[in-house]
Amino acid sequence: MNLAIELTKYLMILLVGVYTYYSFQVLRYKSKGQQDRAYRMMTGIIFILHFIGHFTLYLQVQNDKLLLLYAGEVILFILILSLYQGFYKRLSKLLLRNMLMLLAVGFIVLARLSFDKAVKQAGVVTIAFAICLIVPEVVNKISWLNKFGWVYGVAGIILLLIVLFAGTTNYGATNWLSIWKFTFQPSEFVKLFYVFSIAAMFHEGTDFRRICAITVMAGATVIILVLQKDLGGALIFFVTYVFMLYIATQNSIYLFAGLLSGSGAAYIAYKLFNHVRVRVMAWQNPLGYIDHEGYQMSQSLFAIGTGGWIGMGLNRGLPTDIPVVDSDFIFSAISEELGGLFAICVVLIYINIFIVFTNISLRQEDTFYRLLAMGFSVMFTFQVFLSIGGVIKFIPSTGVTLPLISYGGSSAFATVLLFMIMQGIYMRGRAGRRKTDTSETAAG
Numbered sequence: 001m002n003l004a005i006e007l008t009k010y011l012m013i014l015l016v017g018v019y020t021y022y023s024f025q026v027l028r029y030k031s032k033g034q035q036d037r038a039y040r041m042m043t044g045i046i047f048i049l050h051f052i053g054h055f056t057l058y059l060q061v062q063n064d065k066l067l068l069l070y071a072g073e074v075i076l077f078i079l080i081l082s083l084y085q086g087f088y089k090r091l092s093k094l095l096l097r098n099m100l101m102l103l104a105v106g107f108i109v110l111a112r113l114s115f116d117k118a119v120k121q122a123g124v125v126t127i128a129f130a131i132c133l134i135v136p137e138v139v140n141k142i143s144w145l146n147k148f149g150w151v152y153g154v155a156g157i158i159l160l161l162i163v164l165f166a167g168t169t170n171y172g173a174t175n176w177l178s179i180w181k182f183t184f185q186p187s188e189f190v191k192l193f194y195v196f197s198i199a200a201m202f203h204e205g206t207d208f209r210r211i212c213a214i215t216v217m218a219g220a221t222v223i224i225l226v227l228q229k230d231l232g233g234a235l236i237f238f239v240t241y242v243f244m245l246y247i248a249t250q251n252s253i254y255l256f257a258g259l260l261s262g263s264g265a266a267y268i269a270y271k272l273f274n275h276v277r278v279r280v281m282a283w284q285n286p287l288g289y290i291d292h293e294g295y296q297m298s299q300s301l302f303a304i305g306t307g308g309w310i311g312m313g314l315n316r317g318l319p320t321d322i323p324v325v326d327s328d329f330i331f332s333a334i335s336e337e338l339g340g341l342f343a344i345c346v347v348l349i350y351i352n353i354f355i356v357f358t359n360i361s362l363r364q365e366d367t368f369y370r371l372l373a374m375g376f377s378v379m380f381t382f383q384v385f386l387s388i389g390g391v392i393k394f395i396p397s398t399g400v401t402l403p404l405i406s407y408g409g410s411s412a413f414a415t416v417l418l419f420m421i422m423q424g425i426y427m428r429g430r431a432g433r434r435k436t437d438t439s440e441t442a443a444g
Contacts, residue, residue, distance in 0.1 A: 008056045009313045012049060012338060016345040019045045019101060023352045026094055035093075042097045043081065046104050050074070053108030056314045066111060073107050073122055080129055084423075088136055092360070092426045098353050099404060099419055105346060106405035109333055112314055113326045117407045124409040128416035135417065139424025146368040149200030153217045156193035159186045160224040167228070171324070171399065172275045175230040185410035187225065187233045192418060194221060194237060195244070195375035202248035203368035211245070211254075231269060231276060232386060232398030238262055240379040247374050248367075283396035296323045300391055303336035311339030326407040328399050331391040346405075347388065354381045360422060363429040373425045376418055 019042055026038040054070040077100055084096060103125060110118035139145070163186050168176045175187050201214045218241040225234035242258030269276050278293045286294035286301065299322040306312065319325050319333035326333075335343040357377035364370035383400055390397035401411045 005056055005059060005313050005316070008052050009311055009339070012052055013310060013341050013345075015045050015049045015052070016101075016105075016342055019049075020345040020348045020352075023094065023098060023349060027352075027355065039093050039097065042101075046097065046100050047074070047077065049101075050077070050104040050108065053104070053314065054111065057108070057112055060315045063115070065115065069111065069115070069119060069122065073104075076122065076126055076129070077104075083133060084129075084136075087133070088423065088427065090427045090430045091136060091423045092356060095353070095356050095419060095423065095426070098349055098356070099416075101349060102346070102404035105334070106330075106407075108314070109330060109337075109405065110326060110407055112337070113320060113330075113333060114407070117326055120409065121407055121412060124412050125416065128413040132417050132420040135420035136424040136427060139421055140427040145196070146200045146203050146366075149197050149204065150217075151197075152193045152200065153197035153221070156190040156197065157217070157220055157224065159190055159193075160221065160228070163187070164224055164228055173230045173399070174228045175225075175233065185408070187228075187230060188410040188414035189417075190221070191237070191379060191414065192421070194218075195240065195372060195379060198241060198244050199368050199371035199375055202244065202371055203366075206249045211249070215241075215245075226269065229273065229275065231273070232400040235262075235386065235398060236379060236383055236400065238265070239382050240375055243378045244371060244375045248371055279396045279398075283393060286393070296329065297393060297397065299323075300329050300332040301393060303332045304340070304392065307336035307339055309340045311335070311337050311342060313337060327401050328387070328397065328406070329391050330402055330406045331388050334405075350381070350384045357381075357422060360426045360429060364425065366428075369425050369428060373422060376422060380415075380418065 022038045022042050026035055029035045029038065050073065054066060058066050080100065084091060085093065107118060107122060110121055163175060163177050167174045168178055170176055175185055176183055177186050198214060198218065201210065222234045222238050225237060242255060245258065246255040270280060282289055282294040282297045286297035288294060290298045303317065303319055303322060306317065314337050317336040319336050322329045322332055331343065334346060354377060357373060357380065361370050361373035361377060364373060380403060383403060386398045386400045387402040389395040401408045403411065403415045
């Protein structure tokens, strides 16, 4: 059995490496035949990797419930591919497969860390994909989504205010809301309102007075998040606005002013909030505070170092020694048990998603959809940067999840919704190019 587990470790690295290679190659392919062959290969790799991960875990824990969970996830993946590709002939197959690959990695790692949480995560993802099945069509067909900029913004602010005064506190941040037996994180969904709001308002114009009004709205959102002590979320919202402002105006002064004000705000937060100072201390010298403030970061670094390039193998490390490893520090668990090479491929898949998102934005003729896609691209990618950067001690930990991999129902649901919105924008872009090509042909 030990030999089998050792072999699966190398096989999983090989599979994710080949998948990553094809995810970038398909961006270069011009032939539909080449693209389809690559997509078939990528699909096969996702299912094989998912099987090997659960098979390896089953060999060690001998839990029949794990087989049921695996079967349910396989059915889910098949339904996602069948329904979404069946209903939407023009959707981005690359984006859909990247989602499934990251979900497969997340399902494997969560099943290793906590079976109960893996079941809950799979349930939330199933509900999210079922509800979001209509989203690409809504975004593709409805033309008046850009008419409600202030409505989106005010709705987001009201929701955050409700959380501020009636929410529950976890890990020092008051960013959870409990309704009956359900607890969720509204800020994950406010992210979507926020980007819609900014894109819609900049679509109407970029005169100085309008910029000031939008900045006040964005600033109010960020300030409420700071008051909730959700500083990671506040940082994501702030950076997203700065880049959307720059993209809308093409004025580098706004970009530099935003970065400068962000640096000043970070310094003020360091002086005002004790938990910010604690995280900075843990980042600067984790081993010096290993018994208290630096324990989480120290254990994360130990895990990454222990895993090396090829990892310890599933269920052979000690990732559970890291506090909140299933959410904020799941990248450490990946690095320890699946290896540094596997972890690097995960990072490259996220980079591939950023490239796809950016390409979708650049292909939009309508300002609203171009800004919307770029806003989601910046927001998603910056969250990945904060999550992984905090885990590897590149920056202080901000307590944000790794999209589609970390445990967290709100994050998973909101991320699936974000990707389906991007699919709708992608379909609009393809339809627009097709109309242009037809017009040019007719004119010629």
